[in-house]
Amino acid sequence: MSDKQFEINVNPDWIKKYLFKIVLVVAAVIVLFSAVKTVGPEEEGVVIQLGEYNRTVNPGLNFIIPFAETMYKIPVQRQLKQEFGFRTSSAGTQSEYVKSGFGDESMMLTGDLNLTDVEWVVQYRIVNSYNYLFKVRNADKTLNDMSEAAMRKIVGDRTVNEVLTVGRQEIATSVEILLQELCDEYENGIRIDQVVLQDVNPPEPVKPSFNAVNEAQQERETLINEAEADYNRVIPRARGIADETIQLAEAYALNRINGARGEAERFNSVYAAYIKAPEVTRQRLYLETLEKVLPKIGNTIITDETGSNVLPLLNLNKAIQNPTP
Known part of the structure; x- marks a missing residue:
């Protein structure tokens, strides 16, 4: 290759021409990347223009003016x-x-x-x-x-x-x-x-003492709870027994009072009948008393002084067992 051909291949004008284009392409790429900003889904972008707040942009692809604007991404949706x-x-x-x-x-x-x-x-x-x-x-x-x-x-x-x-x-x-x-x-x-x-x-130097105090407090709470449990188990039962005893006593007293009142009214009615007919009433009371007493006597045998003659008084048990139809 001759010296003339070499000089043509390394022509300075050719180098300057293509170098200028390369610089322009690189500058355009830098400007493009500086102008395009991506805001994440959990963020919003705050745009500062020449040191002053300009606007707030939403998530997605956004554009700013290169070298004049700056964007701060704030995670507003993130805890x-x-x-x-x-x-x-x-x-x-x-x-x-x-x-x-x-x-x-x-x-x-x-x-x-x-x-x-x-x-x-x-x-x-x-x-x-x-x-x-x-x-x-x-x-x-x-x-x-x-x-x-x-x-x-x-x-x-x-x-x-x-x-x-x-x-x-x-x-x-x-x-x-x-x-x-x-x-x-x-x-x-x-x-x-x-x-x-x-x-x-x-703090570490006093932690054992604090732990001992906490254990004592927990033990105290446990004892209190156990005592309350015993109280809740015994006292209601005692109250139930007391209420039952009171109710039984009240029922017994009411029964005795009513019975006494009934007997008094019966006596008054008998006395009124006695006033009107003393002999008849006396006879009726005598017979009613015998009616109650004789069934309880059983077999009765009457003898004379020597015991030679035996006289059965009544055969009430047989009469009761075999009533006359």
């Missing part, structure tokens, strides 16, 4: 969380947590001047992208500080026993309400979904 006193190192079927280095967040002073270690989780959603970005500087860090302040305030109003035992749910609910009030006041565009107390323990 977010902040952890205090621990961090999740790996999430899954058996999640793993790291607690070392986060004791300053969880160590708190209760209302009765005792220390307790409170670990909790704040679950929240972003409901207003504009407020989230522009009303508060670094809304996530602000929410973190507000959550810690709210928890310390609520825990500081309660005793250590309430924090460790019966007051846990009440504390979580109170922190959730207070934290939402702070978010509304700050207008940070955040809605609190739930506050969950992950774990509440006394």
Whole structure:
């Protein structure tokens, strides 16, 4: 190949011409990729034009002006969380947590001047992208500080026993309400979904003493429950027996009273008849008495002084057994 042919192949004008086209294509690709933004289904895009809010775009394919506009993608449909006193190192079927280095967040002073270690989780959603970005500087860090302040305030109003035992749910609910009030006041565009107390323990040096106190309280509750069970089993039975005895006594008294009244009325009627006909009434009473007494006598034998003559008085038993038709 001659020197002349080589000079034609490496002509500078040819290189400049194609190099310019390549630069234009690369620039067009960069501009195109800068202008096209994809917003996920759980997000919405906030477009900033020359440092000022311009618009909010919905999920899907969207376009912005390159180098003049910037888009921030905000996960408005996703539940977010902040952890205090621990961090999740790996999430899954058996999640793993790291607690070392986060004791300053969880160590708190209760209302009765005792220390307790409170670990909790704040679950929240972003409901207003504009407020989230522009009303508060670094809304996530602000929410973190507000959550810690709210928890310390609520825990500081309660005793250590309430924090460790019966007051846990009440504390979580109170922190959730207070934290939402702070978010509304700050207008940070955040809605609190739930506050969950992950774990509440006394400090390690005094944990054995607290555990002994809890065991004693549980034993006391067990004894109280057993005593109440015995009370509920014995007292109603005793009350039932007492009511039954009272009812039997009242029935016996009523029966005796009615019987006495009946006898009195009968006596009065007999006496009235006696006044009218004394002999007849006396005879009738005598016969009625014999009618009641004689069947109970049995066989009666009458003899004279020497016992030679035997006279049967009556054969009442046979007469009763074989009545005359």
